[in-house]
Amino acid sequence: MLRVLIVGAGLTGSLCACLLRRALQNRVHIQVWDKSRGTGGRMSTTRFSDCVGADVGAQYITSTEFYRKKHHSLYEELISAQVLEPMTCSVEGLQQKENAQNFISPEGTSHIVKHFLQQSEAELQLERHVTSVSRRGASWEVEFTGGQSESFDVVVLTMPVPQILQLQGDFSHLLSEQQVALLSQVQYSSRFALVLFFSKDQGLDLDFGLKYVSNNDCIRYISVEHQKRNNNSGLGPCLVVHTSVSFGSKYLDSDLLQVQTLILDQLHKLLPQLPQPISIKTHKWRFSQVQTAVPDCPGHMTVLNQPLLLLGGDAFTHSNFDGCAESALSMLRTLTQSLH
Numbered sequence: 001m002l003r004v005l006i007v008g009a010g011l012t013g014s015l016c017a018c019l020l021r022r023a024l025q026n027r028v029h030i031q032v033w034d035k036s037r038g039t040g041g042r043m044s045t046t047r048f049s050d051c052v053g054a055d056v057g058a059q060y061i062t063s064t065e066f067y068r069k070k071h072h073s074l075y076e077e078l079i080s081a082q083v084l085e086p087m088t089c090s091v092e093g094l095q096q097k098e099n100a101q102n103f104i105s106p107e108g109t110s111h112i113v114k115h116f117l118q119q120s121e122a123e124l125q126l127e128r129h130v131t132s133v134s135r136r137g138a139s140w141e142v143e144f145t146g147g148q149s150e151s152f153d154v155v156v157l158t159m160p161v162p163q164i165l166q167l168q169g170d171f172s173h174l175l176s177e178q179q180v181a182l183l184s185q186v187q188y189s190s191r192f193a194l195v196l197f198f199s200k201d202q203g204l205d206l207d208f209g210l211k212y213v214s215n216n217d218c219i220r221y222i223s224v225e226h227q228k229r230n231n232n233s234g235l236g237p238c239l240v241v242h243t244s245v246s247f248g249s250k251y252l253d254s255d256l257l258q259v260q261t262l263i264l265d266q267l268h269k270l271l272p273q274l275p276q277p278i279s280i281k282t283h284k285w286r287f288s289q290v291q292t293a294v295p296d297c298p299g300h301m302t303v304l305n306q307p308l309l310l311l312g313g314d315a316f317t318h319s320n321f322d323g324c325a326e327s328a329l330s331m332l333r334t335l336t337q338s339l340h
C-alpha cells in the first residue's frame with residue numbers, strides 16, 4: 001500500500017489528507033505529523049478549566065460569493081456536520097466585502113481541522129518535529145527530533161515556508177534556483193494573541209461579539225468568545241485580543257511576559273471595567289498571515305515527481321479557509337494524477 005506522509009496538522013494538511021482518503025480509499029496509508037501537542041496549527045483553540053474555549057489564531061470564516069460557489073461542497077459538509085454556522089453576533093468596525101458571509105465554529109475553529117482529520121482516517125502523530133527529508137532511491141526518508149526516521153513513498157509539506165526552508169537533508173538541494181527564489185519572496189505578518197479566562201460568576205458586561213479597534217497602536221481586535229459563538233452554556237467567559245501587525249513586528253523578539261504586560265496595559269485603557277481574569281495566556285504568531293504569497297502559483301509547488309514531494313499551505317494561495325482549500329485541492333489533483 002502507498003505510504004503518504006503529510007507534515008502539518010493545520011487546515012491545509014488535514015483537508016489534503018481527507019480529500020486524498022476520499023479519492024484513493026484503502027489504497028493509501030496516510031500519516032499526519034505535527035510538531036505541536038495539538039492539532040489545528042493557526043486554527044487552534046485553547047482551553048482553561050471550565051471556561052469557553054478560545055480561538056487563538058483564526059477567528060471566523062469569511063466566504064466571498066466566488067468561493068462559496070467554488071467550495072460549495074466543503075461549506076455544505078461543514079454546515080451539515082454543525083462544524084460551521086452563520087455568525088450572528090454583534091460586530092464592530094469590520095470592513096466587509098459585498099456579499100461576503102461570515103461563519104463561526106460553535107466548538108472553536110480547531111474543530112474545522114479536527115473534522116477533516118477524523119474524516120481522513122489518517123494515523124496522527126503529534127509532537128513529531130520533522131528535521132530532515134532525504135531521497136533514498138524511490139522513497140523519502142523523513143527524520144524527526146531525536147534522530148529517528150521513517151520511509152514514505154510520497155511526502156507533502158504544509159508548514160510555513162520559512163520552516164520548510166529550515167529542513168535539513170538533501171531536500172534543499174532538490175529545489176531549483178528558481179523555486180528557491182520564489183519561496184524566498186514569501187512574507188508573513190507577525191502578531192501576538194492574548195487570551196483572558198474568567199470564572200463562571202464573572203460577567204464581562206461587553207455588548208459585542210467581536211470588535212476591530214482602530215485607535216490603538218497595540219490592539220487591533222477583541223472578541224468575547226461565548227458571544228462570538230452564541231454559546232450560552234454557562235461556562236466561564238473568555239476574551240481574545242490580537243495585536244496590530246506593527247506591534248507584533250516591533251516586539252517579535254522581546255520577552256513574552258513584558259509583551260503581555262504592555263498588551264494588558266492597553267486593554268485596561270480600552271476596557272477599564274474588565275474584572276481580574278483567573279488565567280492569562282500569551283501566544284506569539286511569528287508566521288501569522290501571508291502578506292506576500294509565492295508568485296504565479298497554482299496552489300502548491302512540486303519539488304520532485306518521482307518520488308513525489310509537494311509543498312502546500314496558505315503561502316501558495318492566501319491566508320484564510322478558502323486559501324487553504326485551494327492549496328489542498330490543487331495538491332489533490334497532482335497527487336491523484338501521479339498516483340493513478
Ligand SMILES: Cc1cc2nc3c(=O)[nH]c(=O)nc-3n(C[C@H](O)[C@H](O)[C@H](O)COP(=O)(O)OP(=O)(O)OC[C@H]3O[C@@H](n4cnc5c(N)ncnc54)[C@H](O)[C@@H]3O)c2cc1C
Nearest residue numbers: 008010011012035041042058059060130159313314320321
Ligand atoms: C492571528 C491569526 C488570525 C487569523 N484569522 C483568520 C480568520 O479570521 N479567518 C481565516 O480564515 N483565517 C485566519 N487566519 C489564517 C489561517 O489561520 C491560516 O491561513 C491557516 O490556518 C493556515 O493553515 P495551514 O494548514 O496552511 O498552516 P498552519 O496552520 O500553520 O499548519 C502548519 C502546521 O505545521 C506544523 N509544523 C511546522 N513545522 C513543522 C515541522 N518541522 N514538523 C512538524 N510539524 C511542523 C505546525 O505546528 C502547524 O500545525 C489567521 C491566522 C492567524 C495567525
